[in-house]
Amino acid sequence: ALHTAQQEKNSEDYQEVYNAIATKMREEKDFDNNNGYGPVLVRLSWHVSGTWDKRDNSGGSFGGTYRFKKEMNDPLSRGLQNGFKFLESIDKQFPWLSHGDLFTLGGVTAIQEMQGPKIPWRSGRVDEPESMVPDNGRLPEPHYGADYVRSYYERFNFTDQEVVALLGAHVLGKAHLKNSGYDGPWDDESNIFSNAFYDNLLKLKWTPEINDAGNKQYDNKEKGYMMLPTDYALFQDPKYLKYVKAYANDQDLFFKDFTKVYTKLIENGIEFPKENKPHLFKTLKEQGK
Ligand code: HEM
Numbered sequence: 001a002l003h004t005a006q007q008e009k010n011s012e013d014y015q016e017v018y019n020a021i022a023t024k025m026r027e028e029k030d031f032d033n034n035n036g037y038g039p040v041l042v043r044l045s046w047h048v049s050g051t052w053d054k055r056d057n058s059g060g061s062f063g064g065t066y067r068f069k070k071e072m073n074d075p076l077s078r079g080l081q082n083g084f085k086f087l088e089s090i091d092k093q094f095p096w097l098s099h100g101d102l103f104t105l106g107g108v109t110a111i112q113e114m115q116g117p118k119i120p121w122r123s124g125r126v127d128e129p130e131s132m133v134p135d136n137g138r139l140p141e142p143h144y145g146a147d148y149v150r151s152y153y154e155r156f157n158f159t160d161q162e163v164v165a166l167l168g169a170h171v172l173g174k175a176h177l178k179n180s181g182y183d184g185p186w187d188d189e190s191n192i193f194s195n196a197f198y199d200n201l202l203k204l205k206w207t208p209e210i211n212d213a214g215n216k217q218y219d220n221k222e223k224g225y226m227m228l229p230t231d232y233a234l235f236q237d238p239k240y241l242k243y244v245k246a247y248a249n250d251q252d253l254f255f256k257d258f259t260k261v262y263t264k265l266i267e268n269g270i271e272f273p274k275e276n277k278p279h280l281f282k283t284l285k286e287q288g289k
Pocket residue numbers: 035039040042043046078079140141142143149166167169170172173174175176177179180181182228230262
């Protein structure tokens with residue numbers, strides 16, 4: 001069943017929600033070794049959307065079903081509960097906002113407040129009941145290479161270029177051994193949204209290592225950076241590598257392409273009537289806050 005998103009509030013109302021999330025991010029910037037909540041909010045917005053299945057239009061961000069424990073406790077989402085807890089006070093402050101809108105707006109706010117691109121965001125997702133929670137197992141695993149990544153994103157009809165642009169979000173935050181069985185990076189500059197992911201992938205020396213959870217990851221000793229096998233796949237696969245180079249050399253192109261594919265991701269399965277216009281948010285800084 002296709003979901004139609006009606007716009008119920010105007011941009012000023014959503015800018016107020018944006019400001020509440022952005023202000024709370026500033027107040028709690030010491031979270032996770034001073035990474036702050038930005039990275040986990042971005043990952044949450046992707047996980048609530050990554051359950052979408054084009055075959056029956058199940059899952060996806062529309063119904064806000066991540067709020068139910070079956071989806072929240074998906075082992076591949078370990079650690080995202082921190083993002084959910086962060087958004088609980090926002091949920092209470094704006095009871096009229098649906099959970100699907102809350103989770104996706106959280107990611108948009110985080111990207112913009114971490115100096116990323118402006119993401120035009122459309123509202124109107126409607127909460128669905130627990131019976132609509134998609135099964136676990138729809139999110140990707142980090143252990144495999146390019147063939148796995150390519151076939152995984154076929155579910156979204158994403159091209160190689162879109163997959164590479166989307167994965168640039170792995171410039172943010174870090175892996176935590178207890179969450180995913182991967183660990184690092186150990187630098188603390190991972191809360192600025194930039195094209196550094198591609199630069200690092202191309203320019204640094206990556207050494208395969210078995211980590212303390214017995215998983216193979218790629219480490220750079222000099223900088224204390226790491227890459228998952230699925231990250232490194234973008235370097236190994238010649239078709240992906242072409243776009244890794246393009247984005248390493250052109251941050252504006254990366255920002256433009258990331259904005260397009262991230263918007264596609266968080267809107268998959270949703271019909272937006274043309275009168276339901278995207279909202280463009282000002283950052284706190286642009287508002288002089
Ligand atoms: C092949 C697809 C992907 C795989 C296998 C994957 C896997 C992972 C893993 C294992 C972690 C570490 C989690 C932890 O230990 O806390 C992680 C973190 C993260 N992922 Fe992905 N991911 C993928 C795609 C994406 C996409 C499409 C986005 C956003 C557009 C994204 C955004 C993030 C962010 C921001 C973090 C850092 C979270 C934090 O610091 O707590 N990932 N990812």
